Amino acid sequence: MAWVSKEEIKAAGEMTAIEYLQRYQPQRLKKSSARYEWELTDHDSFKISERTSLWHWKSRDIGGLSALRFLIYVDGMPFVEAVKLLCSENPSYVPAEPVYKEKKAFVLPERYPTWNRIRQYLSGRGISNAVIKYCVEKQILYESAPYHNAVFVGVDEKQKPRYAFLRGIYDKQGKSFRIEQAGSEKTYAFCIPPEEKSVRVAVYEAAIDAMAHMTLEGGRADKYRLVLGGISAPKEGQSHRVMKKPVALEHFLKQHPEIREIELCTDNDFAGRGACEHIKKAYEGSYQMIENLPQIDGADYGDLAKQRAEQRKQCKQVERGR
Incomplete structure (x- = not known):
């Protein structure tokens, strides 16, 4: 029986639904009438925000944020298969290593003489x-x-x-x-x-x-x-x-x-x-x-x-x- 580790589950859960769709299934997205909001071509009642990645499938009254929940509850993919997909090389997804940068001092941009x-x-x-x-x-x-x-x-x-x-x-x-x-x-x-x-x-x-x-x-x-x-x-x-x-x-x-x-x-x-x-x-x-x-x-x-x-x-x- 296939299984997945806690590390794999954590890595799979870090990808957002909008990131997954825009990167691997952009053909399924179409612009809705609302600003910063998209629909799925195969589910008219599905809405997703490009700014927050929050999605809601109105006809089923379910929603979420992550690509993992999207694959399970919208595409009907089994949990283990969805985790493996998001952690596999196709599509490849490796959680980015945090980059620590020294915080810059705050300075306002230069002003133009008029507005x-x-x-x-x-x-x-x-x-x-x-x-x-x-x-x-x-x-x-x-x-x-x-x-x-x-x-x-x-x-x-x-x-x-x-x-x-x-x-x-x-x-x-x-x-x-x-x-x-x-x-x-x-x-x-x-x-x-x-x-x-x-x-x-x-x-x-x-x-x-x-x-x-x-x-x-x-x-x-x-x-x-x-x-x-x-x-x-x-x-x-x-x-x-x-x-x-x-x-x-x-x-x-x-x-x-x-x-x-x-x-x-x-x-x-x-x-x-x-x-x-x-x-x-x-x-x-x-x-x-x-x-x-x-x-x-x-x-x-x-x-x-x-x-x-x-x-x-x-x-x-x-x-x-x-």
């Missing part, structure tokens, strides 16, 4: 000029030199920059440049502060979502808008586990004891909804939890802001044509 290009880019994403200007004046957003990336800055309690996320404004073949500046500390994520003290913090997955939601709310600076810089969502067989609290939110709450309300504004997709539920369970009882996901399935607030801007543009064109 006209990022204003044009963000305006095209449906974000109002007032919100862009507010972030620039708070010195948490600027345009970099020489590549004109939008730089979203996270600062500490003394307003010293400790984190930066760079987002390219020129997409190439549907892909854009996105990277955290070397030496960034996730504890100090991008956060839009209110004009006055507030007891509420709204949390988002991305900086553009925070700015887009602020735009949709008429540019109101009446609460903190914190970007989590990554979300924690359910993993296979652990839907009821105690989640790891987001480091950015946990640090923020320690620095702001006046906070009483947490508004959940994650994406309205499988991963975002899972993260929303886990954050709610982690903090309910200590804070008032307000669930405020985008109303359109599969969308984020960036999508909604862009959609509204396009609708307004069409209305103006119709009015000019009268």
